[in-house]
Amino acid sequence: MGDAELILGQVLSFTGDPLTAGPAAARVEPQGAVLLADDRIADHGTAADLRAAWPQARITDMGDCLISAGFVDAHAHYPQTGIIASWGKRLIDWLDRYTFPEEMRFGDPEHAAAVASRYLDLLLNHGTTTVASYCSTHPASVDAFFAAARARGMRVVAGKTCMDRNAPEGLCDTATRAHDESAALIARWHGQGRATYAITPRFAPTSTPEQLEALGALWAAHPTCLMQTHLGEQTEEIEWVRALYPQARDYLDVYERAGLTGPGAVFGHAIHLTGRERQHLRDSGSSLVHCPTSNTFIGSGLFDMAGLADEGQRIGLATDTGGGSSFSMLRTMAAAYEVAQLRGQALHPAALWWLATAGAARALRLEDRIGNIATGMEADLIAVNLAATPAIAQRSARAEDMWEALFPTIMMGDDRAIAGVWVNGLRR
CATH class of the missing domain: 2.30.40.10 (Urease, subunit C, domain 1)
Known part of the structure; x- marks a missing residue:
């Protein structure tokens, strides 16, 4: 010793x-x-x-x-560090007005490195030692994030965000590029030191069926990676998914058909779920991540913590910065308590702390190592x-x-x- x-x-x-x-x-x-x-x-x-x-x-x-x-932050967007606490938009408007213009800047490796360093230092100052973050569509943004985490000795999860439609041209890739660039990043980073790669389609509206299927095939070829995406955040989003994928039974079915559910799948938000979706999430061993400051800040809705926990769902907690309004998991726990109160559920301090540590680690399939x-x-x-x-x-x-x-x-x-x-x- x-x-x-x-x-x-x-x-x-x-x-x-x-x-x-x-x-x-x-x-x-x-x-x-x-x-x-x-x-x-x-x-x-x-x-x-x-x-x-x-x-x-x-x-x-x-x-x-x-x-x-x-603390373990199970869902965040480090490229949105600079736009945290931006006023007055719902999800789709938020992406168009704030997120996409900001993420365009991450093709510059120097900019990505500076923001990654600033972001991880902010997390450490707030007591967060592990985070699962979306990067931008630029491979350089992934390299910057993992390099900054390695320099700090941090265990992190991250991946290149993949989008091939309904986003600015400068942020869109293709099904083939999403697969190949993600595969190269997996080879470079996954399992190196304390790094875990997450295959990362942003969400169903910004991916074609072909891209989701390509990413599902990539995950099947690299099953020790995680897969992170968004699910059931806002009602307008669900209607958009229904219009884009009319053949799907529901929002989750879009991911199921592409092979993107199961152990290691991590779904952010999961507020507006059908009974069928809840059953499949539980039975498949997928994880849900509650993002309470984000859900109240952009008016998404109230996560059913007690009901989902009683069903045996695998649940973690997250800031979802920058849609979330704080880098602090303490503030995130407070918001989770307030959201639960609005549903008539009083979360005990022990449960809140578990969600921000061991629960979030479990959602990321890292409970044997951290939390x-x-x-x-x-x-x-x-x-x-x-x-x-x-x-x-x-x-x-x-x-x-x-x-x-x-x-x-x-x-x-x-x-x-x-x-x-x-x-x-x-x-x-």
């Missing part, structure tokens, strides 16, 4: 999914410790036990901070100050248990709450 670091604080870990098993599936060791060695979690338990067992370890005492797995504090997991950790601002401190001081102390940080916290970040075993 190389240089070992013992991090002291209140240690949060999960033995199951609090969405379905309740808060007992989360455990907080109030006088806890996590041992990091050789980029892994080597041990965790009480501070007294680990100090005695590992007397040679370097001590980092985070006081009353909560020690947790780093929880357990022996052998990759050492991506954060220390969270539960009294980071006067407003939070005065509320948490009145708490009668750990969850009541944590909830004000979920609802009012931001990057000021992140007191420490460890990526692949190294503190940033």
Whole structure:
């Protein structure tokens, strides 16, 4: 074992999914410790036990901070970093007015590299240690993102966004180019270090059936890749899909016919779903990603967290920047709580934190590596100050248990709450 670091604080870990098993599936060791060695979690338990067992370890005492797995953002668009918080558009207008013009700039490798670096640094400042991001249609934007992540030691998921219709000419590829450029990027990046490639059709309206089929064939040839796209975000979008694909039973059927559902398929939003779609998503092992700040910001609708969780769906949480209005997974948890309240569902703090860590990792099929504090997991950790601002401190001081102390940080916290970040075993 190389240089070992013992991090002291209140240690949060999960033995199951609090969405379905309740808060007992989360455990907080109030006088806890996590041992990091050789980029892994080597041990965790009480501070007294680990100090005695590992007397040679370097001590980092985070006081009353909560020690947790780093946040996992399961759906985002790094090329939209510069247009976050742009006013007044719904989905299709947003793409035309903001997204497509911005993504045109990512054919410039220097621009892509600068934005990728800025974006990943923003995430780390907010405690996010893993993200699944769409890039632009330019292969250079994918290279820039993976290179920036490699320089920071981050585990990331990303892919070239593929579109061959209903987008500006400068952003469109073809079915053949989408397949071949994606295949070349898979060969260059997938499984290299901490990189996972995601085959990435933007969504059904911007791909022809031929392109979706080509990407389905590519995924079948590279089944350890993920596949990410959008599903059921807005009602106008669903009507558009129905007009473009009249033979399909529903929106999801467009992807099914192309071989783009199943284990490793990650569908962003999934708000407006038919019963048939819900059944196939569950039975196929596909994942759903809740993007609450985006869904409220552009008026998409209210995700059915309780109903989908009760069905046994695989669910993660995400910022969806820049349609989402914050880089912070704390703010995203707060929005998920508010959306659930509007559906008459009160999400427990343990469930919210699980969604932003272990749940999102599970949605990305990475739960064996990140998202929880357990022996052998990759050492991506954060220390969270539960009294980071006067407003939070005065509320948490009145708490009668750990969850009541944590909830004000979920609802009012931001990057000021992140007191420490460890990526692949190294503190940033």
